[in-house]
Amino acid sequence: MSADINRPLSSRIKADGSVTNLAEYEADNGYQGLKKALGMGPSGVMDLVKDANLKGRGGAGFSAGLKWSFMPSPEANPGPRYLICNADEMEPGTFKDRWLMEGDPHQLVEGLAIAAFAAQAQTAYIFLRADYDLCAERLEVAIKEACEAGLLGEDIQGSGYSLDMYLHTSAGRYICGEETALINSLEGKRAVPRAKPPFPQVSGLFGRPTAVNNVETLCNLPHILQHGVEWFAGLGIGEDNGTKLYGVSGRVKNPACWELPIGTTVREIIEEHAGGMQDGVKLRGFLPGGGSTDFLTTEHLDLAMDFGTIAKAGSRMGTGTMILLDDQTCPVGMVLNLIEFFAQESCGFCTPCRNGLPFIRQILRDMEAGRGKIEDLDRLKELCGYIWIGNTHCALAPGAAEPLQSALKYFREDFEAHIEGQCCPFGDSPAEAGHSHTHAQETA
Amino acid sequence: MADLIATNAMPGNSNWREAIEPLTEQERTEIEHLASHYPRPQAATIEALKVVQANDGWVSDGKLKAIADQLDMSPDEVDSVATFYNKIYRKPVGKRVVTICDSVSCWIMGYDELRQKLCDHLGIPLGGTTTDGEITLLPTPCLGACDRAPTAMIGEKLEGPITADELIAQVEKARGGQS
Ligand SMILES: Cc1cc2nc3c(=O)[nH]c(=O)nc-3n(C[C@H](O)[C@H](O)[C@H](O)COP(=O)(O)O)c2cc1C
Ligand code: SF4
Ligand code: FES
Numbered sequence: 001m002s003a004d005i006n007r008p009l010s011s012r013i014k015a016d017g018s019v020t021n022l023a024e025y026e027a028d029n030g031y032q033g034l035k036k037a038l039g040m041g042p043s044g045v046m047d048l049v050k051d052a053n054l055k056g057r058g059g060a061g062f063s064a065g066l067k068w069s070f071m072p073s074p075e076a077n078p079g080p081r082y083l084i085c086n087a088d089e090m091e092p093g094t095f096k097d098r099w100l101m102e103g104d105p106h107q108l109v110e111g112l113a114i115a116a117f118a119a120q121a122q123t124a125y126i127f128l129r130a131d132y133d134l135c136a137e138r139l140e141v142a143i144k145e146a147c148e149a150g151l152l153g154e155d156i157q158g159s160g161y162s163l164d165m166y167l168h169t170s171a172g173r174y175i176c177g178e179e180t181a182l183i184n185s186l187e188g189k190r191a192v193p194r195a196k197p198p199f200p201q202v203s204g205l206f207g208r209p210t211a212v213n214n215v216e217t218l219c220n221l222p223h224i225l226q227h228g229v230e231w232f233a234g235l236g237i238g239e240d241n242g243t244k245l246y247g248v249s250g251r252v253k254n255p256a257c258w259e260l261p262i263g264t265t266v267r268e269i270i271e272e273h274a275g276g277m278q279d280g281v282k283l284r285g286f287l288p289g290g291g292s293t294d295f296l297t298t299e300h301l302d303l304a305m306d307f308g309t310i311a312k313a314g315s316r317m318g319t320g321t322m323i324l325l326d327d328q329t330c331p332v333g334m335v336l337n338l339i340e341f342f343a344q345e346s347c348g349f350c351t352p353c354r355n356g357l358p359f360i361r362q363i364l365r366d367m368e369a370g371r372g373k374i375e376d377l378d379r380l381k382e383l384c385g386y387i388w389i390g391n392t393h394c395a396l397a398p399g400a401a402e403p404l405q406s407a408l409k410y411f412r413e414d415f416e417a418h419i420e421g422q423c424c425p426f427g428d429s430p431a432e433a434g435h436s437h438t439h440a441q442e443t444a
Numbered sequence: 445m446a447d448l449i450a451t452n453a454m455p456g457n458s459n460w461r462e463a464i465e466p467l468t469e470q471e472r473t474e475i476e477h478l479a480s481h482y483p484r485p486q487a488a489t490i491e492a493l494k495v496v497q498a499n500d501g502w503v504s505d506g507k508l509k510a511i512a513d514q515l516d517m518s519p520d521e522v523d524s525v526a527t528f529y530n531k532i533y534r535k536p537v538g539k540r541v542v543t544i545c546d547s548v549s550c551w552i553m554g555y556d557e558l559r560q561k562l563c564d565h566l567g568i569p570l571g572g573t574t575t576d577g578e579i580t581l582l583p584t585p586c587l588g589a590c591d592r593a594p595t596a597m598i599g600e601k602l603e604g605p606i607t608a609d610e611l612i613a614q615v616e617k618a619r620g621g622q623s
Pocket of ligand 1 (some may be wrong): 057394396
């Protein structure tokens with residue numbers, strides 16, 4: 001096995017689904033990045049990652065190096081500090097972090113150790129979603145192997161730096177992915193988001209300085225340390241640096257996840273890598289980066305999938321995993337499915353989200369069942385405003401509004417057809433059927 | 445979602461009249477070990493609930509009180525955490541929990557048919573348990589395997605892409621197998 005320097009994050013992931021173990025990882029330059037980091041000192045690592053302009057891959061695209069730099073220095077605020085890996089991955093349509101953790105768990109362990117060192121944290125947690133049993137198993141082994149090899153624990157490689165790393169497995173709630181809710185969850189509480197400020201970097205886990213980074217973000221670090229800023233910048237095509245894990249799901253020939261230069265066009269991802277649409281179906285639109293991003297349409301196929309370009313087009317790159325809407329799938333039904341999810345997963349902390357989402361859900365359920373009214377369209381738009389940024393305590397509700405508001409813009413004729421025809425033009429109303437059972441609910 | 449209510453709601457009475465149901469020695473040790481990962485033992489609440497659930501299949505009032513005792517919390521505090529999370533069951537479930545992903549990519553790729561056929565086959569709605577106590581069927585949000593949509597999990601085993609007939613066959617196999 002030899003590292004593919006153009007696909008640094010995924011080159012060690014084996015096609016047969018088996019795991020890359022410590023010996024294989026080390027034989028392929030594994031833990032060289034950490035060793036180099038230990039020799040550079042925390043501020044050296046922080047500056048390097050800042051210069052590399054590594055943008056967070058969890059969805060918001062915030063500079064990783066800059067994030068750590070907002071933590072007060074240990075001199076200014078002595079005591080414990082924490083680095084948390086966000087491995088909750090519950091955004092509908094997102095399946096990239098699982099791939100990294102199942103295939104190459106040591107890469108994450110090394111990346112997390114480098115981040116913890118830069119942030120001068122003595123404890124690191126991997127917050128893993130509930131259903132990722134295989135990831136949990138493999139990460140436990142990787143952490144244990146790394147400890148036994150002296151790559152974690154006391155005085156790593158004689159550097160004087162000590163780090164404890166723990167795996168924490170969640171019990172299933174989408175809101176746990178929001179970083180302040182994640183921190184509450186890690187403290188063993190209900191996962192409700194905290195008000196910001198104070199930001200976690202200042203007062204996070206157990207009230208101490210804390211940084212939260214996504215799995216894919218962290219997996220970039222060993223490579224940036226080893227190969228440097230220029231190499232990293234050279235990997236990207238457009239304005240962003242590095243590679244990106246892109247995924248496609250929906251009715252394509254080859255749904256999957258690939259590591260490609262960041263800035264690859266939507267068209268190349270869908271047509272070349274995903275093999276194009278299945279025979280007999282046409283593409284109508286897509287959510288570029290998970291269920292909480294605005295729809296884009298076939299007009300946008302030639303856009304580069306990077307943070308800035310997709311934002312300019314009115315959406316977000318989000319997690320980079322696209323969900324495709326085809327001409328045989330009902331856009332109203334698709335939005336309803338997403339709203340069902342967000343309404344269920346709302347933490348209930350603030351009223352616009354707690355009440356607004358079920359309200360929207362009811363309107364859409366009625367519309368799918370042939371009881372839509374033309375006023376509903378204005379009402380839906382108005383409700384999107386009520387749950388928008390500034391009115392809610394966290395970004396879950398605005399995220400829920402994104403596919404709806406953009407569907408109202410791009411697929412208005414589909415909403416109107418539901419109302420005019422008093423039925424779903426795509427046939428049976430599946431969403432409604434899915435809930436008809438709940439009235440006859442038997443307890444388990 | 446109503447389907448989750450069946451397993452996530454608190455048992456009939458919530459005034460903690462149930463006696464403590466002592467944790468097993470192994471459960472105590474495991475929880476103690478997990479609690480050592482944090483500066484405050486309360487941080488291990490969710491993991492402690494999962495330790496009990498891994499053995500019993502669900503978390504009874506009595507066991508919940510024992511966890512509260514061990515972590516120096518009130519039963520209500522522990523229950524407020526237990527009821528928040530989708531995957532902590534506060535009512536007995538079948539020997540195996542089967543979950544079907546009802547999120548967007550799986551919905552596009554055929555969730556409705558999977559659900560309908562499996563419910564019909566088992567004779568239970570989502571949230572229900574078969575009369576022989578073998579299978580509980582629950583919906584789950586996106587399983588992070590959308591490239592394999594539609595997906596389902598039988599216990600800890602992920603399946604996808606899977607047809608309704610294949611899923612029924614897998615569930616029947618699990619039903620016959622030992623737990
Ligand atoms: C409702 C909600 C869910 C989120 N879920 C995740 C998640 O599963 N994984 C993740 O990395 N970030 C998630 N985020 C973003 C995190 O809050 C945070 O920005 C991210 O972990 C930071 O990591 P990064 O800077 O490396 O991208 C979520 C945000 C919100 C509002
Ligand atoms: S927006 Fe929704 S998820 Fe976020 S705090 Fe408010 S109720 Fe909770
Ligand atoms: S939508 Fe079903 S696995 Fe993602």
